[in-house]
Amino acid sequence: MENKKKVAFYTLGCKLNFSETSTIARSFQDEGFERVDFEEVADMYVINTCSVTENADKQFKQIVKKALKLNENAFVAAVGCYAQLKPEELAAVDGVDLVLGATEKFKITDYIQDLSKNDMGEVHSCEIEDADFYVGSYSIGDRTRAFLKVQDGCDYKCTYCTIPLARGISRSDTMEGVIKNAKEIAEKGIKEIVLTGVNIGDYGKGEFGNKKHEHTFLDLVTELDKVEGIERLRISSIEPNLLKNETIDLVSKSRAFVPHFHIPLQSGSNDILKKMKRRYLRELYVDTVHKIREVMPHACIGVDVIVGFPGETDEHFLETYHFLNDLDISYLHVFTYSERDNTEAATMEGVVPKNVRAKRSKMLRGLSVKKRRAFYESQIGMQRTVLFESENKEGYIHGFTENYVKVKTPWNPALANTLHEIKLTHIDEDGSVRLEFVGVEV
Structure with missing residues (x-):
């Protein structure tokens, strides 16, 4: 044509x-x-x-x-x-x-x-009720890693969230569909797959509102771990109440799953968690982090948190701040609460002024920098595997270790999309970690 x-x-x-x-x-x-x-x-x-x-x-x-x-x-x-x-x-x-x-x-x-x-x-x-069928997706060609969609929609009713209104009910790809897509990605020479969805821990619900789980998330990760040709599998954001001990154990012994978890918390105050209609309390979150640390001491643990939710007093916020400060986590994604039409939270009393939201957000972002720095420092001197990206950024090539430490070394196009054994040597001014090669390509 x-x-x-x-x-x-x-x-x-x-x-x-x-x-x-x-x-x-x-x-x-x-x-x-x-x-x-x-x-x-x-x-x-x-x-x-x-x-x-x-x-x-x-x-x-x-x-x-x-x-x-x-x-x-x-x-x-x-x-x-x-x-x-x-x-x-x-x-x-x-x-x-x-x-x-x-x-x-x-x-x-x-x-x-x-x-x-x-x-x-x-x-x-x-009408969003009509969004009851599933379309499998994955991204390739845009990055060194592929995003593989395994689930869509959400049945949770968090009071601040529009995603159920935008994406409909929770529904999943079939096990065969996910494995087929994973094999296609592997055949294209992509080294890492990131599992993605709206609520991936809820994996297994069929189409047309079938609430029965054909398979569980644990079944899914067990089968994916067997797919040949994939060097790395990474679980993206997963709800703390759906990240079971069995899954954590599987990741700790896995061939391909990497020790990196991103677990939304949203608030360190049980009062606020209840107002948000989250399906856990802070005690469960602590148990989950402790379990990960017990079997994978060097795992990277990322946290989502929302500041300025209606009714969040200074005391509630400080409760969240201290909770996160005391918890052995690696970084934060901080979201400033903003009102959304047709959500329960938009009509709640106790609206937090915008300038207070901004101040709280700044404090938690500062805490995130401190946490990430401490995590990176704990990794200096360690031997890790890095997957290099394919971009030349100001004369350097960047990559990530299996436990999500960002590293850099002088640009060499031959390194793009390759895995190498490296030793982490020191933290650079820009916050990324410098390295020395200790082995041959893996």
Whole structure:
């Protein structure tokens, strides 16, 4: 096909969105489109939106402007979580031609008869109850590691969260589907797979609202560990009440799973956890961290935490701060609470002023820097395996050890996407760790 139409993609939000963008991009390539970078002139731009960031609409408008600056006649489509929650709002943005909700985004090529601009954005979005089928996805070609989607949607009713409204009920890929995708990724020479989903510990619920678990998350990781050709498997964010001791034990003895866990906490105060309708209390979180440390002393443990939730007093916040300070964790992802339409928390009393939210966020970010530094220092002198990325950043190549220590060494293109035995020597000014090679490529 001569003069192939060009399509470019921009992804906001989580690893799950990246895996789905990749799948959508492959469907365009199957239809004869050529995929180009978002910075290039294209006939069509697809923006995969996110509903979690506070400035989602502002960010979206800037990205649309950027696309139309590259080609004022380009066809612009919005898909993803924000497109499901606020389709009319996105369709009204100047230059947007098509908005697709949760069930339609994977059928995007069906909606493109021609790429002429519309006077007004055309909306195809479903009632979220209709999002009851599962589409498997994985991302390749964008990074050294692949994001493999194993689950979608969520049955939890956390009072601050719009994800169930944007993605529907919890449902999973079949075991066969996940293993097939993992093997495809391995065949492409990718060394690391990150398992992703909205609530991956809930893996096993079938389609159409079937609440019965065909398989458990433990079954899934057990089978994935046997797939040949994958050097590393990493579990992304998993709820503390769903990270069972058996899974932790399996990771500790595993061939491919790495000692890195990211476990949302959200608050160190039981009062606030109850208001958030989280499904655990802080005591369970402590037990989970202790269990990991017991079997994997050098594991990396990341934590999500939200500051400024309605009703969070100074005492509640300090309770969270001290709880995290005393806990043997490695880093924090700090989120400043922001009101979301159609959530229970948006109508709660005890609204925390924005400047107080910002101050608390700054304090926890400072604690995160301290925690990461202490974790990195504990690793100096240790022998680890590093997987190098493929980017030249100011004359250096970066990579991550199995337990998620970020390392760097002078740029050498031959190192890209390769694994090496290294010794961690010292921490550089930018916070990454320098290394010396101690072995041959593994």
